[in-house]
Amino acid sequence: MPDLPRVALVGIHGYGVHQRRAIEEHEAAGRARLVGLADPVPPDDPSDGAPQTAVPWFPDLRTMLDTARPDVVVVATPIHTHTDLATLALRAGCDVLLEKPPTASLEELDRLLGTVAETGREVQVGFQTFGSAALDVIHDAVAAGELGEVRSVDVVGTWVRPESYFTRSEWAGRRTLGGRAVVDGVVTNPLAHAVAAALHLAGARTTDDVVSVELDQYRANDIEADDTSAVRVVTSGGVRVVLGLTLCAATHSVPTVTVRGTAGTATLDYYADTVTFRTADGERTVAAERTHLLTNLLDHRDDPSVPLLSPLRGTGAFMRVLDAVRAAPDPTPVPAEHVERVTDDAGTHRVVHDVEAWCARVAAEGRTFAELGAPWARGQVHASATHPSAHASDAPRPDLEDRA
Ligand SMILES: NC(=O)c1ccc[n+]([C@@H]2O[C@H](COP(=O)([O-])OP(=O)(O)OC[C@H]3O[C@@H](n4cnc5c(N)ncnc54)[C@H](O)[C@@H]3O)[C@@H](O)[C@H]2O)c1
Incomplete structure (x- = not known):
């Protein structure tokens, strides 16, 4: 053997x-x-x-x-x-x-x-999700011009997380612990797959592929980190990535990641690894296979010409968003009159009134909760010019430049 x-x-x-x-x-x-x-x-x-x-x-x-x-x-x-x-x-x-x-x-x-x-x-x-061939299906369709010119990628992620999720471990829902960054909020952990997939589909992999990150962040739970966030990213390719994300929905739903071009859209369901295309030719859904990331790592060890599907350097664009969240001010508490404490099959969880509709509007209109005038959204949109060279005060970081 x-x-x-x-x-x-x-x-x-x-x-x-x-x-x-x-x-x-x-x-x-x-x-x-x-x-x-x-x-x-x-x-x-x-x-x-x-x-x-x-x-x-x-x-x-x-x-x-x-x-x-x-x-x-x-x-x-x-x-x-x-x-x-x-x-x-x-x-x-x-x-x-x-x-x-x-x-x-x-x-x-x-x-x-x-x-x-x-x-x-x-x-x-x-x-x-980076092991899913559904991403290739979309990239190939974009390369073939099926969607026209891609202008934006948007995400609606409306999840339910019970209060017990935030009490299961001492680090859950924390921004820091014992002086160390943790950054365990909706953008960076529970719905991180949606964020990462959206950036991937927008062509943003490395740190340099992200030009700016804007954040509008809230929390309805008794945690330090955000549980309800609007995020707007601009990539170096000029694609806008907009996300409406919450852990305070009334019911759990499958996140959607939609690539929008001038000639059509492609929506990824990353639970099912399916893509639904909507173009002038009508609607069609394509199912794709997924490779386990351990299988791929073992294949790569056997044959280095097999590329890693999710190499560390290829998470740089996601890490730019994470770092903007890490450096942003604390999320704004949602006023109690806009939050309900519900007990059902999902356990006891907080529901922000109409948050599903607000997340859908963030994605559809490219505006944050505060910009849309959501009644519970009194936060300041935090803008972060994340490209290192965009900060006059930042020392040059040539080490970042080769995160291919
Ligand atoms: N890929 C996914 O879909 C997915 C889903 C859930 C969680 N995660 C990730 O998995 C990781 C763990 O999350 P979790 O929710 O399971 O956390 P958890 O706190 O529930 O469990 C963490 C485990 O690590 C152990 N541990 C803690 N410190 C350790 C140390 N120094 N050495 C050895 N073991 C240690 C704990 O005892 C515990 O068994 C996180 O990075 C999380 O984002 C990924």
């Missing part, structure tokens, strides 16, 4: 449960061996309901690296731990599948890119 890549997981509860299952599926398919689990909370903690395990467990990543000697480490820990843990794994000679958002600031992204270059290892970022 050939030597299978030794894969280990750090962060085994929460989303780590899904990542463990994915590694086990690769093991069952003869692609990998699961050689270790690292987490301060052991896998058989009965309060977590995680399965008992015969796979060696370690209380921290360093011990696991020394003992289990993995080739690949999957990191599914809180955002503010990503840079240190990924750095440790890279320096131990491992490739890394790193959960999104990759880091908690651009400065951390820079450092991690430096470690990637220094070690010659790879970091694949867990934007699983």
Whole structure:
């Protein structure tokens, strides 16, 4: 039997449960061996309901690296731990599948890119939508001129998150923790896939592909971070990306990402990996396959000519948005008279009145909640000229220029 890549997981509860299952599926398919689990909370903690395990467990990543000697480490820990843990794994000679958002600031992204270059290892970022061929379907249609000239990409993301979501971990809903950036708001974490997919479809991958970010951010929950945000981005290609996002909808719905051209639109459903085209020829829906990002990372290890689908440097445009959120003022609280506390099948959750309609208007009209005059939106739109050279006060950062 050939030597299978030794894969280990750090962060085994929460989303780590899904990542463990994915590694086990690769093991069952003869692609990998699961050689270790690292987490301060052991896998058989009965309060977590995680399965008992015969796979060696370690209380921290360093011990696991020394003992289990993995080739690949999957990191599914809180955002503010990503840079240190990924750095440790890279320096131990491992490739890394790193959960999104990759880091908690651009400065951390820079450092991690430096470690990637220094070690010659790879970091694949867990934007699983980047594994969807639905993105290629849209890019190909745009390249073939089917949509005419692309002017904008817009997103409507209206989710429900119960109050328990924000109390599950100490970092949930925090902007910082113990002096470290966390940036766990609707834009940068729960609906990060929608943000990342929209930027991808707008042709923005690297830090330099984003010219400006404008933010109009609110919170109805008792958290530090935003749970309801309007975001407007302009790319270096002149495409406007507009997002109306909330975790305070009355009911949960599938986010939509719509590419708008002069001759038609293409709407991505990134749950189903389908694209619906609407042009003068009518409407058609195309279904696409998805490649798991671990499969792609293992394929790339076997054959470096297979490109990574979500390389660290390709998340630079998303990280420009994250960094604008990190640096922005605190979100404005939504006045209590505009918020209802509802208990239903989704648990106890906050609902901002008519927020679905306001998010839809943000996307359709390209204006923020405050600009539209939403009755609960008293915030200031925070503009961030995010291209490094746009800031006279910023030192030149040539290190950012090659994030291809
Ligand atoms: N790709 C997706 O669709 C998706 C979905 C959900 C979460 N995530 C991402 O997964 C990551 C984890 O999120 P979560 O909601 O599961 O968090 P969580 O707080 O619920 O779980 C984090 C786990 O990491 C462990 N942990 C914390 N610090 C650690 C350390 N230093 N070393 C080892 N283990 C440590 C915790 O004990 C816990 O088991 C985040 O980056 C999040 O954005 C991705």
